[in-house]
Amino acid sequence: MSKMRTTLFIAFAVIIGCKAATPDLRFAWKEVDFVWDSPEQRENAIKDGLFVKAHNLPLGVARWKNKLFVTVPRWRKGVASSLNYVDIDGPQDQPLKPYPSLKDNLVADTAKELPSNSSIICVYRVYVDACDRLWVMDAGLADILGSPNQVAGPSVVIFDLNTNQLLHRYFFKVEDMKEDSFFANIVVDVDKDKCDEAFAYVPDLGGYGVVVYSLKDNDSWRVAHHYFHFDPLAGSYNVSGIEFHWTDGVFGLALSEPRENGYRTMFFHAFSSTKEFCVSTELLRNYPHIDKSEAFHDFKLLGDRGANTQASASYYDEKNNVLFYTQVNRDGVGCWNSNKPYNPENNPLIINDPVLLEFPNDLKVDDEGTLWILSDRMPRYMLRTLDSNETNYRIFSIKTSDAIAGTACQ
Numbered sequence: 315m316s317k318m319r320t321t322l323f324i325a326f327a328v329i330i331g332c333k334a335a336t337p338d339l340r341f342a343w344k345e346v347d348f349v350w351d352s353p354e355q356r357e358n359a360i361k362d363g364l365f366v367k368a369h370n371l372p373l374g375v376a377r378w379k380n381k382l383f384v385t386v387p388r389w390r391k392g393v394a395s396s397l398n399y400v401d402i403d404g405p406q407d408q409p410l411k412p413y414p415s416l417k418d419n420l421v422a423d424t425a426k427e428l429p430s431n432s433s434i435i436c437v438y439r440v441y442v443d444a445c446d447r448l449w450v451m452d453a454g455l456a457d458i459l460g461s462p463n464q465v466a467g468p469s470v471v472i473f474d475l476n477t478n479q480l481l482h483r484y485f486f487k488v489e490d491m492k493e494d495s496f497f498a499n500i501v502v503d504v505d506k507d508k509c510d511e512a513f514a515y516v517p518d519l520g521g522y523g524v525v526v527y528s529l530k531d532n533d534s535w536r537v538a539h540h541y542f543h544f545d546p547l548a549g550s551y552n553v554s555g556i557e558f559h560w561t562d563g564v565f566g567l568a569l570s571e572p573r574e575n576g577y578r579t580m581f582f583h584a585f586s587s588t589k590e591f592c593v594s595t596e597l598l599r600n601y602p603h604i605d606k607s608e609a610f611h612d613f614k615l616l617g618d619r620g621a622n623t624q625a626s627a628s629y630y631d632e633k634n635n636v637l638f639y640t641q642v643n644r645d646g647v648g649c650w651n652s653n654k655p656y657n658p659e660n661n662p663l664i665i666n667d668p669v670l671l672e673f674p675n676d677l678k679v680d681d682e683g684t685l686w687i688l689s690d691r692m693p694r695y696m697l698r699t700l701d702s703n704e705t706n707y708r709i710f711s712i713k714t715s716d717a718i719a720g721t722a723c724q
Contacts, residue, residue: 337710366392374439375688377680388436388456395419423456432480438498444506448473451500492521522563544586566628590616617656640674649723
């Protein structure tokens with residue numbers, strides 16, 4: 315990272331009253347490209363409209379060993395590959411490698427069905443579990459901002475990371491969905507000694523609910539609650555001078571370490587909200603068999619982060635008992651130590667830069683205690699245009715212990 319950029323990070327850290335947290339810039343692109351089977355294949359993809367370089371915007375991130383997964387949703391036509399990875403120790407601007415293959419990702423935006431069961435259409439976020447599996451929430455929707463085409467229904471796709479083979483695909487049931495459903499995130503609840511008993515929790519930011527999937531039962535069900543809705547007073551955003559208004563509901567999910575009863579606490583919030591809530595995974599797992607009116611009161615309000623603290627992604631670091639989350643209006647990352655009351659004072663902005671972290675879209679903590687952060691200038695992409703002569707997409711990393719040092723989260 316340049317001296318000027320490092321100085322910016324330190325200056326902003328001083329302004330917000332905490333020790334400087336300076337992430338390392340690991341990857342950066344003006345525009346992304348992919349690893350193709352041949353130059354001719356790339357040329358033909360451009361000619362046929364299967365690849366429009368400017369339309370490929372990285373959004374989600376997750377690490378497994380030497381792979382850092384990077385998703386590219388099909389916001390517009392010409393997304394060549396939605397599920398990809400880069401080599402951890404590779405060049406900063408390396409092309410994305412389609413996963414599990416380019417053939418599985420290179421699907422026409424006008425397709426009427428999946429070419430194969432391992433085909434990938436549209437992925438926002440992924441999750442690496444303790445059993446070396448990659449969980450993918452495939453929305454199945456292409457050219458979302460243009461001429462939307464539902465190639466296939468929303469599905470949970472699971473890959474074995476050791477073999478790169480498809481393990482299972484599960485399509486959501488009709489009753490799991492609402493008219494405005496939009497599935498863009500997934501978190502997985504599993505014990506590494508009981509891999510077959512995993513549960514996935516998938517927020518529906520458009521339909522205001524959470525879908526629970528049981529791998530053992532190969533079944534799913536929908537959970538409803540008022541706290542899954544957006545806050546009408548927190549739907550306005552201003553990122554780099556671009557004003558917009560979103561009604562996104564429940565989006566950020568994060569799981570605590572197992573409690574004494576074996577269940578975890580799921581922390582959650584709507585994207586268009588500044589409040590954080592929680593519920594036990596015991597309720598989520600057993601929702602079809604419980605008294606819904608009684609269960610309503612088991613959802614708890616933790617507190618409010620304060621004005622302009624809308625967050626897209628969040629991730630709970632079990633080692634430090636800290637919840638990390640993006641701060642899209644504030645060009646950075648915030649945190650909360652779960653052993654403290656949930657209030658603005660205990661939710662500091664620990665990393666901040668208006669250029670490097672313009673719209674931090676996703677973050678994850680890997681099994682080595684490293685926090686990964688992806689920023690992508692998405693409001694410019696969606697509402698204006700991106701300048702291909704500028705660096706638009708960046709991925710950073712920092713040890714979680716360094717990120718919280720000297721802050722209220724330590």
